[in-house]
Amino acid sequence: MLNFDIVNPNPQTEDTQDTPESQPQLSTPQLLATTEAFATRHIGPNADEIEQMLAALGFSSLDDLINRTVPSAIRFNQPLNLPAALSEHAALAKLKEIASKNQVFRSLIGMGYHDCITPPVIQRNILENPGWYTAYTPYQAEIAQGRLEALLNFQTMIIELTGLEIANASLLDEGTAAAEAMSMSYGLSKTKANAFFVSQACHPQTIAVLQTRARPLDIEIIIGDHQTFSFEQEIFGALLQYPATDGTIYDYREFINKAHATKALVTVAADPLSLTLLTPPGEFGADIAVGSTQRFGVPLGYGGPHAAYFATREAYKRQVPGRVVGVSKDAQGKPALRLALQTREQHIRRDKATSNICTAQVLLAVIASMYGVYHGAAGIKAIAEKIHKLTVMLAQGLKRLGYSIGSEPFFDTLRVELGDRTLEEILTKAETHKINLRILDSTTVGIALDETTTVDDLLDLWKIFAAVDSLDFGVAELNLDSVNFEQPFRRTSSYLTNPVFNRYHSETELLRYLHRLEAKDLSLTTSMIPLGSCTMKLNGTAEMMPVTWPEFGKIHPFAPLWQTEGYQILFQQLEEWLGEITGFAGISLQPNAGSQGEYAGLQVIRKYHEHRGEGHRQICLIPESAHGTNPASAVMCGLKVVAVACDHQGNIDWEDLQAKAEKHRENLAALMVTYPSTHGVFEEPIREICQVIHRHGGQVYMDGANMNAQVGLCRPGDIGADVCHLNLHKTFCIPHGGGGPGMGPIGVMPHLVPFLPKTLPTVDSDQNTLQAANLSIGSISAAPWGSASILPISWMYIALMGGGGLTQATKVAILNANYIAHRLETYYPVLYKGTNSLVAHECILDLRSLKKSAGIEVDDIAKRLMDYGFHAPTVSWPVAGTMMVEPTESESQEELDRFCEAMIAIRQEIEEIELGKVDAQDNLLKNAPHTAQSLMAREWSHPYSREQAAYPAPWTEESKFWPTVGRIDNAFGDRHFICSCLGMEAYQEA
Structure with a gap:
């Protein structure tokens, strides 16, 4: 176990070592x-x-209370073996020392991840602002109008850029959004086909996620060339990349028409920045569009968190995964926002749900939407045109140097054929310039430019490929001809026309807009948020500060491992600490939401049974009290849900559990159990519950939603759980962000370690590593370590608190x-x-x-x-x-x-x-909440006073949080479905 110095105000440089004599004696x-x-x-x-x-x-003492609350049979009666707690200053210094081991290169790798510029006004006032990042999911819409408006802006931006009719309020990443599109297409299919075509031009990490998600549902993934696919084999859907992973822009109209003729739905994974210049997917026939809005002001962060988008046609609105913000009206008839069509979501539909997703990337979607608001249509188009122009210049220069460009037409990414130059030569030269290129194969590299690219970067790139330090041409000599796209690729339709995208282009105006929205939301900056099962605790400022350090924020998720030593140290330490806290032998940090953790844990269990020749074990026992994600996750993993009754005390019905475990003993895969129970109590017979499942050949999956009652007192691994997901956004202080981001890593017992997720097939020559990769369930998220840039928050929390x-x-x-x-x-x-x-x-x-x-x-x-x-x-x-x-x-x-x-x-x-x-x-209750506007009405006919309505307690007279809308009519909003920023006349007509 790693040990930290208690106080280290002057971190040692790499060429000096601490000695016992040099340690301060306290x-x-x-x-x-x-x-x-x-x-x-x-x-x-x-x-x-x-x-x-x-x-x-x-009670006479805190220990007396705990001894009476937590069953003695499961108590962890020893101190956690964690490093001693650090002060905030010392912890930040230690983490800075770790972060400094990351090397920040100019990553031109692409693959859907691009460096970008976060406008400082957005970074300071959203990303670093607890008024935005400590709010909860907007289920109480009357006190969440600010976030909901920002998300409506996001949906509007996506609708207009993609040319489709509706969009949701974001998903986790591009890979999982594509998987959700595949699942939705499967559910909507009017054919008996179980095959899904995936273009080989898609990003490899997206293909890997699709393969993982298809396997338990018996969906066949066909990877091929869309230009030669014959449609002889029936498919229910297809995924295309636009532009392709190597930068090529294809005209997909013919493929889409053929797919539609077979009743297949087509999803296009599109770069939203390119859509300011290119014909949007909705205009050339796509049924669904997915992608990432990362390059709209969200740092790379070694893979996340980033806001994916999902857009489709209104005909499919009740099948859209995740959350959708819609427009309704409040009790006074005023337009008001809320989450729409929630009856389609997993927490209502449970095992009938088509998705287990119960979160969004709200904070990141807000950043992306405000990037759009700040720049507007003209500004975003100018950014895209600049990038494209630089890419054209780069291509012309490379051609002058004798290289072939294999990806034309292109937007921002080039496929460069190396010819006589070896890959090693190019990469070695690139390293001296601190530039990362993408390796496409042994004779080809990819170069993806971004918002931060300058002419100086082009000069460095030309020098890398010229193999000399001087060039025989300059930028002015390049013949650019035209940087405009020809038909059928050139976009002619308008976008971002709503006033919100044309009103706040000065920092003064945007700053005021952001603060007006923030003031409409109740967050932890206002009062406690006492949500059961959601653990809305303090997110300390010192824990949050490292998130925006460039050593963490500017790293590409597929940068070479030797450049990310700091991240690897952080992962190793965090995995060790979480392993000690939970009693598990292995931890995977990849799942980037609690729902993803559930899915990953159940997939690990399924793979374990299959590896032992017991793939027929597909029964999953779930208590009736479980959160809706539990049965939804089980179904997505190809398991069959059998409900277990609860007794009048809310505990698992012992006799019903035994009977069903016995009944399904030959096919029992798992029990999903939350501990402490969903009803908020420590069930005494939890060990016996686990033993019953094990005795009948099953595994125990523990939902870690209530881990905040276990840390230091008991451990899932000791209790009998085989796998457990941890909500780092609950117990370990990553903030909820208004409804996301989240992190849901899983811990497993030794026999399940070989099956943990891996993002891409390993290229390590070590046979043990290769064997482990073959046993792995595959990719759960698009990035290797999920939303890596927020893991420093949990690292800081544990380092600051220590075991005690x-x-x-x-x-x-x-x-x-x-x-x-x-x-x-x-x-x-x-x-x-x-x-x-x-x-x-x-x-x-x-x-x-x-x-x-x-x-x-x-x-x-x-x-x-x-x-x-x-x-x-x-x-x-x-x-x-x-x-x-x-x-x-x-x-x-x-x-x-x-x-x-x-x-x-x-x-x-x-x-x-x-x-x-x-x-x-x-x-007072039926008319609540009372807005300032309603209280200022000229006539007051209620049988209670205005003062009783507005100031019901002494503290409200000192500091009053005002809801900005009255009670919202949800049914009206679902009957008159509007999910974008239409003009106010549309709301009035509805």
Whole structure:
């Protein structure tokens, strides 16, 4: 295990080594002050508050509470073997030392990843702004109008660039977006075909992801040349790359017409920047368009996070994966935004869902959309024209040097035939100029230019290929002829015509626009967000700072490994730490969302069974209380879901589990179980549950959504789980970003390690590595380590907290949840409790009786909480008519009390309805939330005062968060589906 210095204010240079004599000698008080500093800031309650809460619960110590809450049979009764906690300064210095081992080359590799310029106004005010990155998924739309507007801008930008009718609010990456398109095409297919054609001109990482996703569904992937494919074999769909991976721009009309004649759907993976100059896919017949918006201001980040896009025809709107932002109206008839058509999503459809995706890349989609807003149509076109012009100049120069360009016409990428020059010569020369080229084969390289490319870069490239330090021509001598595209490639249609893309081109105006949107959203900068199962904890500033360091942000995901030593060290350490925390032997950091982690874990289990000659094991047992992603992921992995009942306490029904495990013993693949349970309790017989599954030949998949109650107290690997995914965006402090990014790495026991994901086939000559690669399930995400640039956040969190701090955080999370349950149970029954009448890190408040006694729905309470300045807890999940509350360890007792007082005050408002003192329809809850505009109305006919509506608690008089729209009519929005920035007259007509 790696050890860190406790204090290292002056990091050593590479040619000096620390010695025991050189280490600072600290006294015990100094040591404690250093190592505990960050943990005491991350953990909300101070020592006095912890004592007060324990006293209220009747416990003498925190350990006494934990011993009564966590079953002794699963306790991890020893300290976590992690490096000692560092101060923020020391941790940043240590990570900077690691980051400095990355070499930032000019990466002209392409493959869908390009260096770009993040406008500073966007970097500072979105990417580095907690008002944007600490918000939650916009399920409570009335207090998320800012993000929703930014996402509507994103959808509009994608619709207009692709020439299609609808777009979603982003997906994870281009490879998985293509896989979602394949799945959607399969579901829509009107043929019996099970084959999907993939052009060999697609990016190789996309092909690898498609192969992984097709295998469990028995979809045959046909990789070939679209120009010669005969359609003799029936296909249900096809994927084409535009421009192709080597830069060539093809006219796909003939292929698409032939595909449509066989009733196949065609997806085009398109570079959105090229679409400012090239005919968009929707205009030449594509049914679906996918791609990445990374080059719209989002750093390379060694592969992510980036916002993929997905656009299609309106006829397929109920099959679109992920989230779609739509326009509706609020209670006053004002246009308002919300997530549309949610009944098609996995959390509703469960095992009938066509996708398990439950997240987007919201923060990155916001950045990309604001890049479009900032530059506008003319600005983005100018960037594309500059890149294309430089590419034309580069090609002319290379031709002057005697090289053949194999990719014409082209946009920004060239395929260069090396002729008499060897690949080694070119790469060696490129290395001296700190430039990365793409190796296409032993005699061909690829060069992809980008927004950051300059004429000086062209001079360096020509020198690399000229094999001399001086050139016999200059830029002025090149005959460019025309840089415009000829038909059928030239774009003639307009795009980004909406006023939002033509109004904010000065920094002053954009800055004000960004702040207006930010002010419409409730984030952790406003108040606690007590969402059960979502763990909205502090995302410390020191943890976030490294994300924008160029040593992490400007690395291409397929840069040579020798240039990414810093990243490799970070991965190794993070894998070791997560392995120690979970008790697993192997960790894969590749899954870039919780849903991807679920999918990867189940695929590993399937591959393990197949390797042992038991591929028939396809039954997956899932408790009825499970999150919708669980059954959706199982179906996507080719498994058959069998539901397991839960008892009246919310626990897995022991007898039903045993009976179904026995019934399906010959075909049992896995059990998916969440621990602590979905109902927020530590189930006592979890070891026995795992043993039953193992006894019948199955594997145990543990959903790590509730890992925040386990760290330092128990470990999934010790309990009996074979695989578990970890939501780094929950337990390990990567922020939710308004609904994404996320990270969902998986940990596995030793027998499953060989099956972990790998992105591309290894070229390592070591036979053991080759064998491991052959056993691997393949590529889960497009980039080798998923969203690598946000992994430093979790590295910082663990380094800052140390084993003791992490364990203390878990204990306080459990304390805070039990304190809230204790304070509120007199007013709202706590639905499920574990042994000793305690909950884990979250509790479920039962509100169902209020519908009968007062006509009050759970949504009424959720909306009224907005008037008190709070985001609602998780609503109607896992039980309809309830709220699941998770305070996390980051909230102080003062904030917990404030939330409890709001809930108690709302209960008193409900009592007024129950007693008949207040109208059952015209009351504070039914009319919530109250906007400033509604309160300023000239006439006020409600039976309560404006002051009661607006300022229901003392703190609201001191600092008021105002919802900008009233309660939104979701049904109206679904009946009048609008998902782009149309003119206001369209909303009024609807």
